[in-house]
Amino acid sequence: MAGEPVSPLPAWQTLTDEQSRRWTEVLAHVTNALPAGAVTVVVDGGTAHAAVVADRLADALHRGGRPCARLTDRAPVVDEDNWRADGTVDTVAVADGPRWRARPPTGEWDVVVWLRTPPVGPSTNGGRGPECDIVVDLHDPTWPVIRHLADRLAPQERWYLSESRAFFATRAATxxxxxxxxxxxxxxxxxxxxxxxxxxxxxxxxxxxxxxxxxxxxxxxxxxxxxxxxxxxxxxxxxxxxxxxxxxxxxxxxxxxxxxxxxxxxxxxxxxxxxxxxxxxxxxxxxxxxxxxxxxxxxxxxxxxxxxxxxxxxxxxxxxxxxxxxxxxxxxxxxxxxxxxxxxxxxxxxxxxxxx
Ligand SMILES: C[S@@+](CC[C@H](N)C(=O)[O-])C[C@H]1O[C@@H](n2cnc3c(N)ncnc32)[C@H](O)[C@@H]1O
CATH class of the missing domain: 3.40.50.150 (Vaccinia Virus protein VP39)
Structure with missing residues (x-):
């Protein structure tokens, strides 16, 4: 199904204060939802944005004091070797894109984050992506909104209010x-x-x-x-x-x-x-x-x-x-x-x- 084209993810410095707060809030919901221990996370969907979102997630983890290894598509073998050599018992490995999604380094991903961007078609399960734990709506790349977060990771009570309000806030004027x-x-x-x-x-x-x-x-x-x-x-x-x-x-x-x-x-x-x-x-x-x-x-x-x-x-x-x-x-x-x-x-x- 055809849809609007995906606009590029704007650099953090170009976001307004309100938009940076939105990104920070979404990243905090995601990082707080990650289980303890050596966890593997892949960001998939919205392929134009997955790498940047994975970078932002890794930054947020670093800033929060959680060890993090970034498994990129630029140097996958080197990144994976470094992570295997240096990873600690609570290192979060953050990868992005369909290549990593198809080949989880530990047999399966602990957490799959799906970016919902246009175009949305039946093959993407209504934009959610198969078997994902977290869905982030990125139709507006300055305004991410969590639309699904698996109960096993965080009770809805923790994220529903801010995300529901954020979803409707930008729609009210029009x-x-x-x-x-x-x-x-x-x-x-x-x-x-x-x-x-x-x-x-x-x-x-x-x-x-x-x-x-x-x-x-x-x-x-x-x-x-x-x-x-x-x-x-x-x-x-x-x-x-x-x-x-x-x-x-x-x-x-x-x-x-x-x-x-x-x-x-x-x-x-x-x-x-x-x-x-x-x-x-x-x-x-x-x-x-x-x-x-x-x-x-x-x-x-x-x-x-x-x-x-x-x-x-x-x-x-x-x-x-x-x-x-x-x-x-x-x-x-x-x-x-x-x-x-x-x-x-x-x-x-x-x-x-x-x-x-
Ligand atoms: C799909 S819109 C419908 C708005 C309006 N009833 C209409 O038909 O045009 C859903 C509305 O429900 C509001 N909403 C969502 N969750 C709510 C909640 N827990 N309590 C009160 N309002 C809520 C949203 O802010 C939004 O305005």
């Missing part, structure tokens, strides 16, 4: 221009959900607030509309829609909502669930704030198959929004699924909050 045509689909979904007039509705993961005006129309002038999001830049971009909708905006995390038990009549969540590390406990938290009989509306302006195709990845049967899985997770989290619709032009599921 979100509405890019996806503006979807507004009627949001309005139609909110109308179809049949929310009660005068109720309290929260849009969790509201992004730029595209659904807020439709939610205001649904609950009317006596209702309350709240938009909540994890990413400050999204909330900044949400001011226009929120103003039009007379909605309050809250900076918060869907996993620990700053709202009382049974305090809302309806939760709207578009494009949120698949971004939560543990969708079932996320659904449980949404249930906690919803009164018995209240509604949950899960929406996306593309069906699951259409979205997967757009991202060049296969549709996995175990994804959080797959019908069988969602039926189970909603039930265990305190909801009863009422409707499920997944044609190409939208994803739309509704559920009712169970008593108890």
């Amino acid at each position: 979100w509405d221009t890019k996806f503006g045509d979807d507004l009627p689909a949001y309005a139609a979904a909110v109308t179809e959900a049949g929310l009660a007039e005068g109720g309290v509705v929260v849009d969790i993961g509201c992004g730029t607030g595209r659904a807020l005006p439709a939610l205001r129309d649904a609950v009317g002038p006596h209702g309350v509309v709240i938009g909540l999001d994890l990413t400050p830049q999204m909330l900044t971009a949400a001011h226009a829609h929120a103003g039009r909708a007379d909605a309050d905006l809250i900076l918060g995390d869907a996993r620990h909502l700053p709202l009382a038990d049974a305090s809302v009549d309806a939760v709207f969540a578009a494009g949120l669930l698949t971004h939560l590390p543990d969708p079932e406990s996320g659904l449980r938290e949404l249930a906690r704030i919803t009164r018995p009989g209240g509604r949950l509306v899960l929406f996306h302006p593309s069906g699951r198959a259409a979205l997967a195709a757009r991202h060049g990845r296969p549709l996995r049967p175990d994804e959080p929004l797959a019908e069988t899985r969602l039926r189970g997770t909603t039930a265990r989290a305190g909801w009863r699924l009422l409707g499920y619709d997944d044609p190409p032009h939208r994803f739309f599921a509704t559920a009712v909050r169970q008593r108890g």
Whole structure:
């Protein structure tokens, strides 16, 4: 599949302070995730960048006081000989590229880092690469973002917040221009959900607030509309829609909502669930704030198959929004699924909050 060309990785000195901090944060997540002992790491994918990223990783390890041997493609035999001769019990060997990936010097790599860059095609497993432990998105080479880090290396709690925010922060300013045509689909979904007039509705993961005006129309002038999001830049971009909708905006995390038990009549969540590390406990938290009989509306302006195709990845049967899985997770989290619709032009599921 064709894609945008890969732009070169800019030299560190040309990065802004914010971009250097981003790189430093990502490298820290990766170095902190490496197991103790003599570990072998290969950086693969995004072939134009793998060597530079491996160099940066080696630098970060050195700066952190961890012995590191750099196995390069320039002098592989010499590098490997030096590493075998000089490596200590906790030396990290860092290699890069497909040549090293195919020939692990100790039988297998302890950690495989995959750089996700365009073009992305089905052969790259949706850009993840086969059997990799860490995926770093480098579509913007000044702004790396970790999209996957194996649980065996580090609990999601350590990296999810910074990486999720970093992912959406750079998308906030252009979100509405890019996806503006979807507004009627949001309005139609909110109308179809049949929310009660005068109720309290929260849009969790509201992004730029595209659904807020439709939610205001649904609950009317006596209702309350709240938009909540994890990413400050999204909330900044949400001011226009929120103003039009007379909605309050809250900076918060869907996993620990700053709202009382049974305090809302309806939760709207578009494009949120698949971004939560543990969708079932996320659904449980949404249930906690919803009164018995209240509604949950899960929406996306593309069906699951259409979205997967757009991202060049296969549709996995175990994804959080797959019908069988969602039926189970909603039930265990305190909801009863009422409707499920997944044609190409939208994803739309509704559920009712169970008593108890
Ligand atoms: C795919 S965007 C959808 C935005 C908006 N709902 C829309 O449909 O345009 C996902 C949004 O969820 C937010 N988000 C991700 N994880 C979150 C969390 N744990 N709590 C609250 N918001 C979160 C992101 O910041 C982002 O704005």
